[in-house]
Amino acid sequence: MKKVHISTTINGDEVDFLCEPTQTLLDVLRDELHMTGTKEGCGTGDCGACSVTLDGTLVCSCLVLGAEVGDKSIETIEGMAQGEELHPLQQKFIDHVALQCGICTPGLLVASKKLLERNPDPSEEEIRYWLAGNLCRCTGYQKIVEAVADAAQEMRSA
Amino acid sequence: MAPKPGSFSTSIPYEEKKLKIVGTEPADRPDAVDKVTGRARYAADYNLPGQLIGKVLRSPHAHARVLSIDTAAAEAVPGVKAVVTRDDFPDMAVEHAASGELMINFKDVTRNMMAREKVFYDGHPVAAVAAVSESAAKKALKLIKVEYEVLPHVIDVEAAMQSDAPILHEDQFTKGVDPTPEKPSNIATRIESKLGDIEAGFDQADLVIEREFRTKPVHQGYIEPQASIANYTDGGQVEVWTSTQGHFVFRAQIAKLLQLDMSKITVTAAELGGGFGGKNNVYLEPLAVVLSRKSRRPVKMVMTRDEVFRATGPTSGTHTKVKIGVTKDGRITAGQAELNYQSGAFAGSSVPMAAITVFTRYDIENVLVVGHDVTCNRPKVAAYRAPGAPMIAFGVESVLDELAEGVGMDPVSFRLKNAAREGTQTHYGPKLGPIGFVETLESAQAHPHMQEKLGPNQGRGVATGFWFTLGKETSATLNVGEDGTVNVIMGTVDVTGGGRSALAMVVAEELGIPTEKVRVKSGDTTALGFNFMTAGSRGTAAGSMATVKASRDAIQKACEVAARIWEVETEEVVWEDGHARPASTNVGDFEPLSLADLARRAGALGGTIAGHAELDVAMGGPGFGTHIVDVEVDRQTGAVKVLRYTLVQDAGKAVYPKFIEGQFQGGAVQGIGMALNEEYIYSEKGTLENPGFLDYRVPVASDVPFINTEIVEVPNPMHPYGIRGIGEVPIIPPIAALSNAIYHATGVRLRDHPLSPPKVLAALDEAAPAIAAE
Ligand code: FES
Ligand code: FES
Numbered sequence: 001m002k003k004v005h006i007s008t009t010i011n012g013d014e015v016d017f018l019c020e021p022t023q024t025l026l027d028v029l030r031d032e033l034h035m036t037g038t039k040e041g042c043g044t045g046d047c048g049a050c051s052v053t054l055d056g057t058l059v060c061s062c063l064v065l066g067a068e069v070g071d072k073s074i075e076t077i078e079g080m081a082q083g084e085e086l087h088p089l090q091q092k093f094i095d096h097v098a099l100q101c102g103i104c105t106p107g108l109l110v111a112s113k114k115l116l117e118r119n120p121d122p123s124e125e126e127i128r129y130w131l132a133g134n135l136c137r138c139t140g141y142q143k144i145v146e147a148v149a150d151a152a153q154e155m156r157s158a
Numbered sequence: 159m160a161p162k163p164g165s166f167s168t169s170i171p172y173e174e175k176k177l178k179i180v181g182t183e184p185a186d187r188p189d190a191v192d193k194v195t196g197r198a199r200y201a202a203d204y205n206l207p208g209q210l211i212g213k214v215l216r217s218p219h220a221h222a223r224v225l226s227i228d229t230a231a232a233e234a235v236p237g238v239k240a241v242v243t244r245d246d247f248p249d250m251a252v253e254h255a256a257s258g259e260l261m262i263n264f265k266d267v268t269r270n271m272m273a274r275e276k277v278f279y280d281g282h283p284v285a286a287v288a289a290v291s292e293s294a295a296k297k298a299l300k301l302i303k304v305e306y307e308v309l310p311h312v313i314d315v316e317a318a319m320q321s322d323a324p325i326l327h328e329d330q331f332t333k334g335v336d337p338t339p340e341k342p343s344n345i346a347t348r349i350e351s352k353l354g355d356i357e358a359g360f361d362q363a364d365l366v367i368e369r370e371f372r373t374k375p376v377h378q379g380y381i382e383p384q385a386s387i388a389n390y391t392d393g394g395q396v397e398v399w400t401s402t403q404g405h406f407v408f409r410a411q412i413a414k415l416l417q418l419d420m421s422k423i424t425v426t427a428a429e430l431g432g433g434f435g436g437k438n439n440v441y442l443e444p445l446a447v448v449l450s451r452k453s454r455r456p457v458k459m460v461m462t463r464d465e466v467f468r469a470t471g472p473t474s475g476t477h478t479k480v481k482i483g484v485t486k487d488g489r490i491t492a493g494q495a496e497l498n499y500q501s502g503a504f505a506g507s508s509v510p511m512a513a514i515t516v517f518t519r520y521d522i523e524n525v526l527v528v529g530h531d532v533t534c535n536r537p538k539v540a541a542y543r544a545p546g547a548p549m550i551a552f553g554v555e556s557v558l559d560e561l562a563e564g565v566g567m568d569p570v571s572f573r574l575k576n577a578a579r580e581g582t583q584t585h586y587g588p589k590l591g592p593i594g595f596v597e598t599l600e601s602a603q604a605h606p607h608m609q610e611k612l613g614p615n616q617g618r619g620v621a622t623g624f625w626f627t628l629g630k631e632t633s634a635t636l637n638v639g640e641d642g643t644v645n646v647i648m649g650t651v652d653v654t655g656g657g658r659s660a661l662a663m664v665v666a667e668e669l670g671i672p673t674e675k676v677r678v679k680s681g682d683t684t685a686l687g688f689n690f691m692t693a694g695s696r697g698t699a700a701g702s703m704a705t706v707k708a709s710r711d712a713i714q715k716a717c718e719v720a721a722r723i724w725e726v727e728t729e730e731v732v733w734e735d736g737h738a739r740p741a742s743t744n745v746g747d748f749e750p751l752s753l754a755d756l757a758r759r760a761g762a763l764g765g766t767i768a769g770h771a772e773l774d775v776a777m778g779g780p781g782f783g784t785h786i787v788d789v790e791v792d793r794q795t796g797a798v799k800v801l802r803y804t805l806v807q808d809a810g811k812a813v814y815p816k817f818i819e820g821q822f823q824g825g826a827v828q829g830i831g832m833a834l835n836e837e838y839i840y841s842e843k844g845t846l847e848n849p850g851f852l853d854y855r856v857p858v859a860s861d862v863p864f865i866n867t868e869i870v871e872v873p874n875p876m877h878p879y880g881i882r883g884i885g886e887v888p889i890i891p892p893i894a895a896l897s898n899a900i901y902h903a904t905g906v907r908l909r910d911h912p913l914s915p916p917k918v919l920a921a922l923d924e925a926a927p928a929i930a931a932e
Contacts, residue, residue: 020293036203037196039431041381042463046851049381077196090194094187097820100655102193103200103382103431128860135851137379137432138654140827141859143820 006070010035011079019066025059026050028066029076037077037106041135048134051107052076058114060133077106080113088158089113089151098147100138108134112148120156124149167629167776169876170703179667180813180879184659185674189429193655201385201401201428202460209387210239210288212442212449212459213295215302216469217277217284220311220535220844221324224273224304227285231301237294239453241302243285244274246448248417257407258438258541258693259511259628266504268415270538271444277306278326278503279537280845281468288449288457311535311844315477315500318344318534326503326533344533346505351513351527353585359492359524363483365564366492370479371553373893373911374837375472375500378542379828379856382431383466388446389456396423396450400443403433403651404691406631408440409683415444426682427651434828435541436471437653438691467849471540472838473549474499474507480553488565490576492524493517497550499531502538507531511626512546514586515890516554519595519624519782520576525585535844541693544625544886548829548893552911555621555894559901569620569898570603570784578624594808594872595622595782601868602784607804616790616801617903623783623890627874627883628694629775633687634704636665636712638767642754644669646708647681649689650701654885656817657697663813664702664879668709670736671753678705687772695883698813699779699874704771706878712769719756722763724748779874779882783807785826785891789899796919798834798900804866810874810882818884823865825888831857833893837912 003018010033017032026043029035029052041047043062050061053075080087089112092098099105108131115122115130122130127148128141136144192198229241250264268274273284285302289295310324317323325342332339334348360366386400396418402408405427413420430437442459449457461470477498483491495516501507509529516527562572577599578584580592602608602620612618635647646665652658662676669676690696717731720738724731730745731738737750753767760767788801805822812818835855839847848854873880893911900918901907906925910917 020291022293030202034205035196036199039200039382040202040460041383042851044463044850044852047381047463081195086191086194093194094190097656097816099190099193100817100820100824101380101382101430101432101653102189102198102655103380105193106196109194125860132858132860135381135856135858137381137434137828137856138824139820140823140825140865141857141862142823142864145859 004067006067008069008072008074010074011076021067023066024062025064025066025069026061029061035076035078039103039106048111049104049107051110051134053110053114058111077110080109087113088154089148092147092151096143096147096150098139098143104134104136108136108144116152116155120152122152167774168703169776169778170706170878172873172875172880173878177667179663179673180811181815183816184663184814185672187659188677189655189658198429200382200431201387201399204387204399204428205458206387206389206456209456209458210290210453211292211295212286212288212446212457213299214283214445214465215285215299217273217280217282219277219306219308220280221309222277222306223275223309224277224284225307226305228303229285232287232298235294235298235301237290238287238298239455240288240449241285241298242445242448242452244272247272247415249274250415258403258435258691259545260508260541261506263506264414267411267440270504271441279535281465281537283469286445286449288453312344313534313536313840313844315475315498315532315534318532319498319530326535330505330533345530346501346533347531349510349513349529351586352525353583354524356492356494356524356526360483362485362491364486365561366481366483367557367560368479368481369553369557369909371909373476373549373552375475375536376832376836377467377472377854378434378436380432380434380436383461383463384437384441384470385460386442386446387456387458388443388450390447390450392454394422396447398425398443398447399428400425401430401437402427403430403437403653403693405651406649406683406689407691408443411440412443412447416447424682424684427680430651430653433653434543435545435693438541438693439471441470463851464849467854468846469537471538473542473545474501474539476549478550478553480557482557482561484561484565486565488567488572488575490520490522493522494526495550495553497529499529499546500534500536500539501531502536503533504538505531505533507539508541508546512550515547515624516550518584519578519622521578521582527585543825543828543889547623547625547890548832551621551623551890552893552897555891556897556907556909559898570599573622574599591778591875592872593780593782594870597870597872598782598784598806598808601806601870602786602804605786605804605868607786607802607866610788610802612788615793615903616788617899617901618786618788619895619897619899619902620784620786621891621894621898623887625781625886625890626694626777627699627779627781628696629700629777630690630696631688632700632704632775633689633772634708635686636708636769638712638753638757640757642675642752642757644676646676646678646705647685648678648701649681649686650697651680651692653692653697654821656814657701660698660813661701661705665705665709668706669713669753695781695885699877699881699883700775702879702881703775703877704773707771707773708769711771712767715767715769716753716756719760719763719767720751723751723759776876778876779810781808781882781884781887783887783891785895787895787899789896789903791900791903791918793922796915796922798896798913798918800830800863802863805888806868806870807884807887808870808872808882809884810877811871811880812869813881815869818869819867821885822867822888825885826865826892827857827862829889829892830862830896833896834913
């Protein structure tokens with residue numbers, strides 16, 4: 001299959017890649033760019049493990065074609081920590097044991113970060129509904145909800 | 159005479175002592191930062207230079223004879239480097255082995271990973287391709303011509319047990335019945351477990367209730383699909399990185415299935431993205447190895463979610479009957495159950511384990527349990543967290559609820575009156591040792607949850623669960639670095655992500671050093687002696703036995719080094735608070751030496767300080783739990799809302815309590831999902847209709863409430879820290895607890911799983927005239 005050439009921005013870096021017209025953004029990130037922090041749980045938009053932001057919008061990267069992302073700004077889990085310093089959400093996820101196996105964690109963190117940008121003081125219910133697109137099979141969600149609420153509070157008082 | 163199994167197994171008696179580290183929170187979790195930054199490497203994240211992509215062609219039929227497979231056109235696709243079918247794998251004779259909590263048979267394992275004479279389910283592999291790209295591999299799959307003779311199929315367990323049902327295996331005659339039948343049957347095995355005199359037991363009863371229950375298969379639903387990457391080198395060495403709960407067991411299976419020397423195979427367990435029992439079986443690994451051997455390139459294979467649902471083990475769908483008798487004053491006199499469990503395409507469901515758990519929470523003198531393991535045209539079942547137990551607990555705990563009401567007792571007091579305690583004779587063999595069941599019931603009874611007021615259409619349900627703590631082969635190596643920091647290599651897979659921390663805490667406690675000085679990682683199959691898989695809640699319980707033994711071995715060596723420095727006998731040195739000290743003032747007046755002091759000098763005084771353990775850990779220290787749930791039932795839609803949930807469980811000793819809470823919550827939510835929504839749905843043609851997360855709906859964050867957890871600690875007498883397995887019990891009670899709660903909210907009992915809105919609504923409608931008439 002003939003590949004297309006795309007130039008775009010990922011986590012602030014200019015990136016060029018070639019992809020088949022049928023490859024998704026998730027395939028491009030993982031298989032072409034070897035940015036494997038973004039996970040694939042279903043490939044059909046149902047689990048949220050592949051969450052990234054595309055020009056600031058939270059999307060399932062398995063539902064976006066690689067060929068569509070030219071000249072956009074993409075943020076992935078790899079761009080979340082600032083050097084050694086973890087984002088407050090990342091730290092709170094660790095502190096609250098909001099991750100067990102961790103396969104859902106990158107997607108949940110990207111989605112939670114977007115939530116706090118839109119709503120710095122979400123209620124428990126708002127957190128639960130916002131994260132309803134991100135499946136976690138290990139934790140039962142409680143510690144995730146607590147971690148997000150705690151991170152929100154810390155970020156508000158910062 | 160052959161030694162009795164278990165007679166060489168190890169247990170270390172419980173030692174009561176003050177603990178500094180075990181039971182606290184670790185300073186850091188070795189896996190956590192990599193997981194939150196996306197750097198942790200799961201199987202699908204591995205890539206090798208020159209790798210090909212492997213894909214599997216799967217049967218579209220539920221049951222068919224495979225007449226021929228023509229791969230010529232597929233092989234001609236540019237970029238295709240290898241195609242394999244049944245002809246590329248040696249046939250296997252009947253040979254059984256343990257794989258997690260279930261038994262496997264190599265004759266079936268080879269047929270399950272690649273169909274031979276017949277396909278037995280929608281999704282059964284018939285061929286596999288390796289190509290330079292996924293698109294080339296997919297193109298090739300479409301060009302493989304398989305000629306099938308479609309056969310009648312059977313999906314459900316009751317239908318499969320009928321004498322005129324389509325038969326999956328013409329050579330399968332029911333075992334466990336005398337005389338062995340002459341006609342083949344889908345009932346692979348009949349098992350029986352008895353205690354006392356069942357008839358006499360029912361005669362003593364004033365109230366006897368008998369009910370029938372049905373449950374649908376559910377899937378483990380781990381978020382990481384199975385993935386493997388294999389590299390068969392020209393020298394005949396095999397390397398495999400894969401998603402597994404037991405890399406040593408996988409190595410043994412690959413060696414057997416492909417007839418290779420074990421020593422030539424290295425299997426590395428990648429970071430695991432959830433397993434819950436579902437990653438106890440090889441699926442892709444042997445295919446990837448053979449594709450690699452054929453193509454002379456590394457081969458990477460990753461399942462799609464559709465493949466995970468269609469072809470990896472769900473748990474059994476079941477049909478059960480439960481009959482229990484009680485006296486007027488609430489004493490259970492007899493318990494009888496029949497368990498009919500689907501095993502899927504090949505024999506070997508969880509029915510033997512499930513049969514053991516049926517009444518084991520209660521002290522009942524007369525018991526009869528009969529189980530049937532039944533093949534049908536579905537994927538071969540795999541273990542799923544306390545495999546088989548939630549379904550029969552649904553039946554038993556529902557009937558107990560009815561009986562409690564019948565004799566006018568509240569559900570907890572009724573259970574307390576009949577609860578198993580130390581010394582209770584089980585119906586499957588042993589007497590129970592010290593257990594914490596009564597304590598969980600008492601804590602539940604005293605819990606503030608019990609005082610919460612319930613409104614209209616709201617109800618409260620209670621149910622309990624029991625599961626084992628598996629022992630088995632476990633190895634560990636501990637190396638003390640020259641600076642006194644410690645590396646521990648463990649051989650069990652850390653399936654939850656908290657296992658490495660828990661083992662580090664135990665080692666730190668033993669050595670008397672801070673947890674941050676201990677690094678635990680999983681070794682590949684060349685690093686240690688054989689380790690059984692992480693199953694049966696054994697990860698921390700059995701894993702820590704090996705690390706305790708290895709720590710004590712290292713301490714012995716450290717004391718030897720101190721003795722050489724002080725020029726005294728080793729027996730004159732003791733280990734206390736992370737230091738070697740003279741055993742008494744008579745030995746001499748020496749300054750204590752820390753592990754770091756000793757490690758620095760050990761090289762020239764006999765060699766590096768290290769410790770080992772290669773054990774067969776004894777099974778023991780079962781876990782018990784009690785759950786309370788409040789629901790509200792929407793009479794218009796049949797939807798059940800979980801209002802509050804409380805879980806009390808005996809952990810023996812909680813090593814890392816916050817993590818245990820998380821496992822409790824996760825297990826309970828899986829149980830809630832199993833109870834209220836999840837089910838496999840098949841079409842008339844025997845194909846799976848909901849192989850995706852859209853239609854197979856696992857709980858999401860907005861579906862569930864907070865789960866209150868309470869840890870009870872009744873030490874396991876067979877473990878130096880008293881640790882019990884905790885991972886599986888939490889999934890057992892939810893179906894029953896929810897069903898009981900729905901009854902107390904509506905007056906309607908549901909005995910057909912899942913307790914989903916259509917089922918609830920139908921039951922309410924059916925009951926409406928009766929209730930109105932009352
Ligand atoms: S992988 Fe994209 S939503 Fe599941
Ligand atoms: S931590 Fe395992 S899926 Fe969320």
